[in-house]
Amino acid sequence: MLEIRNLHVAVDGNEILKGVDLKVGAGEVHSLMGPNGSGKSTLAQVLAGRETYEVTDGEVLFNGKDLLDLSPDERACEGVFMAFQYPVEIPGVTTNYFLRAALNAIRKYRGEDELDAFDFIEFVKEKARVVAIDNSLLQRAVNDGFSGGEKKRNEIFQMAVLEPKLAILDETDSGLDIDALKIVAEGVNKLRAPDRAIILITHYQRLLNYIVPDAVHVLVDGRIAKSGGKELALELETDGYTKIAGQRAAVETEKV
Amino acid sequence: MSNMTSATSPIDQWEKEEYKYGFVTDIETDTLPPGLSEDVIRVISGKKQEPQWLLDWRLKAYRHWQTMTEPTWANIKYPPIDFQKIIYYSAPKLDKDRPKSLDEVDPKLLETYEKLGIPLEERAVLAGVAVDAVFDSISVATTFKEKLGELGIIFCSFSEAARDHSELVKKYLGSVVPYSDNFYATLNSAVFTDGSFVYIPKGVRCPMELSTYFRINAMSTGQFERTLIIADEASQVSYLEGCTAPMRDENQLHAAVVELIALDDASIKYSTIQNWYPGDKDGKGGIYNFVTKRGKCLGRRSHISWTQVETGSAITWKYPSCILQGDDSVGEFYSVALTNNYQQADTGTKMIHIGKNTKSTIISKGISAGHGQNTYRGGVKINKGADNARNYTQCDSMLIGDQCGAHTFPYIEVKNATAKMEHEATTSKIGEDQLFYCNQRGIGMEDAINMIVNGFCKEVFRELPMEFAVEAQKLLEVSLEGSVG
Helix, strand or coil, X not given: CEEXXXXXXXXXXXXXXXXXXXXXXCCCEEEEECCCCCCHXXXXXXXXXXXXXXXXXXXXXXXXXXXXXXXXXXXXXXXXXXXXXXXXXXXXXXXXXXXXXXXXXXXXXXXXXCCCHHHHHHHHHHHHHHCCCCHHHHHCXXXXXXXXXXXXXXXXXXXXXXXXXXXXXXXXXXXXXXXXXXXXXXXXXXXXXXXXXXXXXXXXXXXXXXXXXXXXXXEECCEEEEEECCHHHHHHHHHCHHHHHHHHHHHHHHHC | CCCCCCCCCHHHHHHHHHHHHCCXXXXXXXXXXXXXCHHHHHHHHHHCCCCHHHHHHHHHHHHHHCCCCCCCCCCCCCCCCCHHHCCCCCCCCCHXXXXXXXXXXXXXXXXXXXXXXXXXXHHHHHCCCCCCCCCHHHXXXXXXXXXXXXXXXXXXXXXXXXXXXXXXXXXXXXXXCCCCCCHHHHHHHHHCCECEEEEECCCCECCCCECCCCHXXXXXXXXXXXXXXXXXXXXXXXXXXXXXXXXXXXXXXXXCEEEEEECCCCEEEEEEEECCCCCCCCCCCCCEEEEEEEEEECCCCCEEEEEEEECCCCEEEECCEEEECCCCCEEEEEEEEEECCCCXXXXXXXXXXXXXXCEEEEEEEEEECCCCEEEEEEEEEECCCCCCCEEEEEEEEEECCCCCEEEEEEEEEECCCCCEEEEEXXXXXXXXXXXXXXHHCCCCHHHHHHHHHHHHCHHHHCCCCHHHHHHHHHHHHHHHCCCCC
């Protein structure tokens, strides 16, 4: 479904991603881990189409299409969803209105009929149950005055409504207490599907106790230093990132 | 539906004038040469068959105006206006001088009408096309007027009121905006050509939004318009002025005066959508809109509420204000002002607290895009005797792009220690983060901007009558087109 080949990305001339290769198949959950500043969030933003990042080399194929050639809204319509690390507030725009506009934009792109207000409300109530979200949230302005936990849950709720093919969850676990973490994780688990891929970006192994990934990748200094199964995350928990970083450095030296 | 200000269409009016004055003249010679003098004022007053006192009032204003100079304190720039080059009285255009059909009208204008969802037959009138005087909406207007008449409500053109309700007009004209008030208001007092007059009798609640169905009559809106609304004790009225459709207009300077008077327990709600021609993309042309609007809460527990959506004109200079004279009276001002391309707006309000327990609320939303300059200028004055006065002010500015400007000048003067004042102000750039968030959910750039801007204006839009609010939303979308990317 997603294939990243030799991706190089720079911000203001500083290279952040230095050749990332990653393949994610339909139905799979991949966890992307790594220390601060290793480029995890950059990768998420680049996939979503943030303009501040400059792709200097490499390519990204999404279901055979050149993803980098599409505008952010086109990517969303193609089925790419990102749960933001810091969800933005939009005062005066209700969540209900916002999500209907989003869903209908996507439906229109796909040549499907747009949902009217009544159909939408039925549809969305069903989805709200999935992530145990109160319907009253729909009447509140997007993320306006939401607590940290509410914002993160709202992201997963939006994912449930928009039914993406590829969901990138950027540190959705950060800032959550253990109860909120469980709710978010349950929501994500319910949204696992054979035709949907999920990339979980996280610092900590904790989240992976609740969402068991098919693969774990460790990003160090702009490259994937190690890939493995779910046990790799446990290994990281005990050894930390420095060991892997060291191994990576050794590999680099050998190459030279 | 949108609305209009005066009860007669230009065609209608023109016909009536011919009839009233009992002569048919070559209309070409019925236009006065440019320039202003006492004679010009006498001619205007004579044509309108005004009572002597009104002519005297006009002349007093004119003499005073000659001693005044144009104000320069506003944060706007424009070349000097030659007041001797303006034509102060001009009869309506002859059909032969107007476009014969919509085919002759600027397609860009028609495109805008289309986007705003204006009915076909109204488009023709708005674009100045010569059309048959027999109009559905005119007969509708007449029916409504009859219904209002049964309730004792007077709703007519200012000229008509000056003739038929001279005592009422004499009592209140200039009682809120004196003839000597300011340069433009004084000019208006001397030369105003027409406008609207409303009187709501005691205890009557006006059963409809006044002038919602008068869009058609917009054409009679003059360069120097005068509106006077009086709400007698315990009466209520909601008045709509303006139109979302950009109007064809050759007059560059507009200097209107609006006076509102609310007696004991009366309530007046005055809503405006202003979308005069803003000039082209490079800032050429466009209307200068120098307006004086003021309401007086004369009675106890009276209530005046101004709501405005200002998207048009090259220059807007406008401060709808409230004088809170009666005890327990309430004044409100809700405003959205948008400037795009090279538009300039210096707008805001004044709340003058005189009575006890008076309350005022100011919510101002300024949006600047392109090279637009947007200024909020507000004054809140608490007089010595105004015990327990309260004011809440919130002014927010939003910037779209990096070539525009937002400015805020709040003036607060408190002479009574019991006053409670709250002031909040924010300036934000329409967030790249917000836009990206919307884009990431599949919402395209223009839709995202519209959504964010409409959210920003929501507190004001919800004060507008329902149909007007929908139009206002559409209007913002059209006005913002092409402001990003």
